[in-house]
Amino acid sequence: MPDDTPTDRAAPSASLTIERVAHRYGGSVALEQISVDVAGGELLSLLGPSGCGKTTLLRIIGGFIRQSAGRILVGGQPVDHLPANKRTVGIVFQNYALFPHMTVARNIAYGLEARRTPHAQITARVAEMLAMVRLEHLRDRLPRELSGGQQQRVALARALAVRPSILLLDEPFAALDKNLRLDMQIEVKRIQRLSGTTTILVTHDQEEALSLSDRIAVLNQGRLEQLATPTEIYDRPASLFVNRFVGTANMLPGVLVSADAGGSVVALDDGTRIAARAPTEKLIPGDPVAVCIRPEHLRMVPSGEGIRGTVEMGLPLGATIVHEIRTLSGHAIKIAEPRQTGMEPRLAGSAIALLPTQPGAVGVFRPAAPS
Amino acid sequence: MPAYELRLAAPLAGFFALFFLAPLAILFYVSLQNGAGLDLSHYARFLFDPFSLGVLGRTLLLGAEVTALCLLLGFPLAWVYVRSPGWLRPVLMLAVLLPLLTSVVVRTFAWIVILGRQGIVNSALLSLGFTDTPLRLLYTEGGVAVALAQVQIPLMVLPLITALSRIDTNLDDASLALGAGAWRGFWRITLPLSLPGIVAGGLLTYAAAITAFITQSLVGGGQMLFMPMYIYQQATALQNWPFAAAISIVFLAAVLAVVSVFNALGRLSRTHADA
Numbered sequence: 001m002p003d004d005t006p007t008d009r010a011a012p013s014a015s016l017t018i019e020r021v022a023h024r025y026g027g028s029v030a031l032e033q034i035s036v037d038v039a040g041g042e043l044l045s046l047l048g049p050s051g052c053g054k055t056t057l058l059r060i061i062g063g064f065i066r067q068s069a070g071r072i073l074v075g076g077q078p079v080d081h082l083p084a085n086k087r088t089v090g091i092v093f094q095n096y097a098l099f100p101h102m103t104v105a106r107n108i109a110y111g112l113e114a115r116r117t118p119h120a121q122i123t124a125r126v127a128e129m130l131a132m133v134r135l136e137h138l139r140d141r142l143p144r145e146l147s148g149g150q151q152q153r154v155a156l157a158r159a160l161a162v163r164p165s166i167l168l169l170d171e172p173f174a175a176l177d178k179n180l181r182l183d184m185q186i187e188v189k190r191i192q193r194l195s196g197t198t199t200i201l202v203t204h205d206q207e208e209a210l211s212l213s214d215r216i217a218v219l220n221q222g223r224l225e226q227l228a229t230p231t232e233i234y235d236r237p238a239s240l241f242v243n244r245f246v247g248t249a250n251m252l253p254g255v256l257v258s259a260d261a262g263g264s265v266v267a268l269d270d271g272t273r274i275a276a277r278a279p280t281e282k283l284i285p286g287d288p289v290a291v292c293i294r295p296e297h298l299r300m301v302p303s304g305e306g307i308r309g310t311v312e313m314g315l316p317l318g319a320t321i322v323h324e325i326r327t328l329s330g331h332a333i334k335i336a337e338p339r340q341t342g343m344e345p346r347l348a349g350s351a352i353a354l355l356p357t358q359p360g361a362v363g364v365f366r367p368a369a370p371s
Numbered sequence: 372m373p374a375y376e377l378r379l380a381a382p383l384a385g386f387f388a389l390f391f392l393a394p395l396a397i398l399f400y401v402s403l404q405n406g407a408g409l410d411l412s413h414y415a416r417f418l419f420d421p422f423s424l425g426v427l428g429r430t431l432l433l434g435a436e437v438t439a440l441c442l443l444l445g446f447p448l449a450w451v452y453v454r455s456p457g458w459l460r461p462v463l464m465l466a467v468l469l470p471l472l473t474s475v476v477v478r479t480f481a482w483i484v485i486l487g488r489q490g491i492v493n494s495a496l497l498s499l500g501f502t503d504t505p506l507r508l509l510y511t512e513g514g515v516a517v518a519l520a521q522v523q524i525p526l527m528v529l530p531l532i533t534a535l536s537r538i539d540t541n542l543d544d545a546s547l548a549l550g551a552g553a554w555r556g557f558w559r560i561t562l563p564l565s566l567p568g569i570v571a572g573g574l575l576t577y578a579a580a581i582t583a584f585i586t587q588s589l590v591g592g593g594q595m596l597f598m599p600m601y602i603y604q605q606a607t608a609l610q611n612w613p614f615a616a617a618i619s620i621v622f623l624a625a626v627l628a629v630v631s632v633f634n635a636l637g638r639l640s641r642t643h644a645d646a
Contacts, residue, residue, distance in 0.1 A: 064544055084547040091548040097541035101563050110559070111549030162550060 013040035013196045014075030014088075014165035016061070021070030023056055023222075030056045031222045033070070038215075040075075043192055043199045045209035048219035049245065054202045057219070058168050061200060063087045074165050085114075090159030090197075094171040096151045098143035104154050105130070105139040111162035129157040132191060149180050149187075156188065160195050167192070167199040173208060185212055206246045210234065218242050238280045240290050240365035249292040249363075250333040252307075256287045256364065263359050266291050270329040272307050274355070276362035283366060290367040295322065295336035297361035298354045306355040309333070314345020321345060325352060402616035413617035423601075423618070427625060430581050430598040433516060434629070437580035438573050440520040441527040445572065446565075448524070449531035467529070470522045479589045482518040483509060486590070510592035518590045519580045526579055527572035534568025535561070570637035574630060581626065598622045 016038040023031040031053045038044045046054040059065040061072055063084035071078050079087050090111075098107050108129050112122045130136045133153035143151055152172060159167060172188065173181045189212055192199050203209050209216050210230040218225040218233065218241075226238040237243035244251065254266040257273065264276045266289055276291065283289060309327035321339040323346060326332055335354060346352070356362045403409040417423045452463045470478065485491050486508040493505040508514050538561065546556035584599040591597065598618070605615035 062544075062548060064547070084544070085550050085552055087548075088550075089548060091545065093541045093545065095539065095541060097539055097545040099542060099545075099560055110546070110551070114546075114549055114551035114555055158545075158549065 013198055015040045015073075016166055016198055016200070017071075017073040017076070018057070018061070019071040019073065021057065021060060021067045021072065023053070023060060023065065023067045023069075029222050031060075031067070034217075034219075034224050035070075036217055036224070036227060038198055038200065040198055041196045042214045043189075043201060043212060045201045045203055045213040045216045046219055047203055047206060047209040047216050047246070048225075049204055051221075052219040053222040054204075054219050055170065058170055058200065058202045061166065062089050062091055062168055088162075088165040089168060090162065090164030090166070091168045091170065092152070092155045092159050092172050094174050096143075096155040096175075098151055098154055098158070100143055103140050103142060104135060104146070107143070107154055108158045108161050110158065115162060125161055129161045132160075132194065133157045133187075148176050149184050152176070152184055153187065156191060160191070160197065164197060167195075167197045169199060169201045171202055171204070173203075173205070181208075188212070210246070216246075218245065220245070235360075236277065236280075237292075237363060240292065240363075240368055243292040243363050243365065248295055248334065250295065250298070250331075252291045252293070252327075252331055252333070253367065254289050254291045254364075256283050256285050256289050258285050259283060259364075264364055266362075266364055268307065268329075270307065270327060274307075274362060275359035276356075276364045277360055279364045281366050283364070288367055290365045292363040292365065293333075293356050293361060295334040296320075297357050298333070298335040299337070299357050300335070301353050301355045303351060303353045306353040307333075308351070308353045311346045311348055311350045311352055313348060316343070316345055323352075325354065398616045399620060401613055402620050404613045413614045414621065416614065417617055417621055426596050426598055426601050427622065429512070429596075430622075431625060431629065433512065433519075433587075433597060434577045434581040436512070436516040437519045437523060438527075438576045440516055441524050441576045442569060442573065444520065445524050445527035445531055446569075449528050449535055449568075450561075452528070452532050453535040467525050471525050473522075475522070475585050478522060479518065479586050482514070482521075482586075482590055486514050486518075509590065510594055512591075512595060515587055515591045515595060518586050519583055522583075522586070523576045523579050526575040530571035530575070531565060531568040534565040534571075538564045567637060570633055574633045574637075577629065577633070578626065 018034055018036040020033045020035050021031060022033050046057060048054050060067045063082060071080055105126050108126045109122050112125055130139055133156060135150060135153055173184055176184055201212060213230055215229055216233050217227045220241045226233060226242045233246055243249045252268050254268040257265040257267050259279055261278055263278050265273055266276055267273050307327055309325040311323055312326050313324040315322045316339060319339060320336050321343060322334055322336045324332060324334055402413055405412050455463060488505040492508060496502045542560050543556055546560050582599055587597045588600050602615050602618050605611045
């Protein structure tokens with residue numbers, strides 16, 4: 001293979017194809033045949049709990065780990081034979097990994113110097129990147145003299161300075177406190193839009209994934225559970241895992257009564273029959289199922305119909321009001337309603353009946369395997 | 372600084388005063404004795420004597436050679452140690468410390484056996500046909516430097532391990548992801564960040580090398596004269612105590628000068644490396 005000249009690089013906003021990538025560490029499977037197509041300029045999140053394989057996948061894309069099977073293509077070209085320093089991939093690490101002995105400007109210039117960019121161009125590009133992340137006044141500071149948010153912006157500028165075709169963000173907001181996190185999420189989204197770089201965000205924070213992503217890939221135990229837009233993931237989760245991991249879900253045991261392409265009917269263990277979405281998994285009438293309803297998709301109805309129970313606790317949360325309900329069959333469920341001015345929580349012990357707001361808000365899944 | 376911290380250091384301070392500062396003062400007083408009076412004539416004799424200055428220069432140079440050799444051999448070892456899996460580390464650590472666990476006399480005689488005319492190195496070279504006559508390895512400065520480096524490598528490796536393990540491994544990955552090769556990453560990231568360890572290790576190795584009396588004398592033989600042996604000869608063989616004391620003070624001053632250069636380097640690198 002001829003040595004790739006550093007200037008001979010894929011243009012920004014290249015597409016990324018993850019093709020049946022699998023990885024094993026020793027005997028254990030870290031990733032099972034993951035396939036994802038990421039369009040140029042898209043921001044895709046890899047969302048999942050720790051140990052789901054999202055960081056392994058990120059390191060495979062970056063070239064730090066060689067996958068056991070499958071291919072990675074950037075802009076349609078396979079990059080599996082390229083070591084990390086020949087891939088045109090920029091990374092922002094969770095701890096930013098800024099070079100502690102170099103100033104902000106030297107950190108940003110590092111990748112350009114490694115590519116033997118002419119000195120004048122480096123100076124210009126560093127100034128451009130400093131302007132983009134709004135840190136012109138800090139160019140001669142050392143990383144330890146910066147706040148967490150500033151360090152993160154330097155890390156982002158350093159990664160983008162070399163015009164990577166793919167930008168990888170590894171839990172970039174985890175080390176920031178909550179107030180700063182939202183500001184930085186907006187900032188990162190702005191910079192990502194501005195640079196138009198195809199971006200992969202690894203996170204375990206579902207709100208972060210929902211707010212930033214064009215699409216989300218939910219991973220669990222090395223498997224791709226669902227790949228869809230944030231609203232699709234939230235409104236129509238494909239599995240029990242996705243429904244419980246993304247957002248809040250009340251889960252009730254039941255039995256599938258009937259199902260077709262348009263919808264289904266389930267019987268809960270207290271005998272209540274409710275209409276639901278068509279199951280995404282292969283289920284037949286008579287199968288035990290887990291029924292998922294989000295708190296904001298429940299409404300109180302006159303007693304005599306619906307799921308009956310008693311109020312255990314009411315929590316006014318400003319704009320919404322949340323009640324914790326104990327059903328007659330003993331399950332704890334939450335209901336969230338918009339709160340009108342002057343609205344007080346219902347008294348503990350009052351009898352109450354609940355129904356889903358609409359069949360489309362009720363998910364029916366294969367129950368989790370007993371663990 | 373709170374007062375109790377100073378009180379805790381008092382026993383050590385007293386120990387130092389009694390067994391270090393007081394003898395040093397006596398040493399300095401002895402070095403000034405000349406017949407009935409006191410003057411600086413012994414210092415003048417040393418500083419204007421090419422032979423004496425040659426011994427001093429050779430000793431300081433020997434320290435530099437040993438330090439460089441320890442750094443060259445020790446850095447890869449420390450690097451491997453930091454990167455090796457947990458089960459391998461105790462094994463490597465034992466290998467690093469082993470020279471320190473052997474008696475200096477035994478170790479030095481072992482080097483005489485290895486480096487001698489009929490030693491292992493020469494017989495190997497002769498039988499392989501690389502040379503026709505045995506090489507002169509023993510009683511050379513190179514031989515002394517190698518023998519000293521062997522025992523002093525732990526003094527270099529241990530501070531290097533500390534420095535290298537403080538470097539975030541993500542920095543390597545960040546350097547790679549930015550397109551830098553392994554060598555650029557080493558020169559620009561790993562080496563500058565391990566400077567505090569290099570300085571600390573260098574200081575220890577240097578101080579140990581120039582004062583290593585036994586190894587210098589036995590491996591160096593009669594022809595190679597270094598400062599510790601020079602002082603010893605003046606004091607015991609020639610009974611010239613004032614001159615021996617003066618040489619000691621000059622040697623101490625020269626070592627302190629080198630140490631302060633190391634320390635200045637250390638301070639410079641610490642302002643860089645502290646993350």
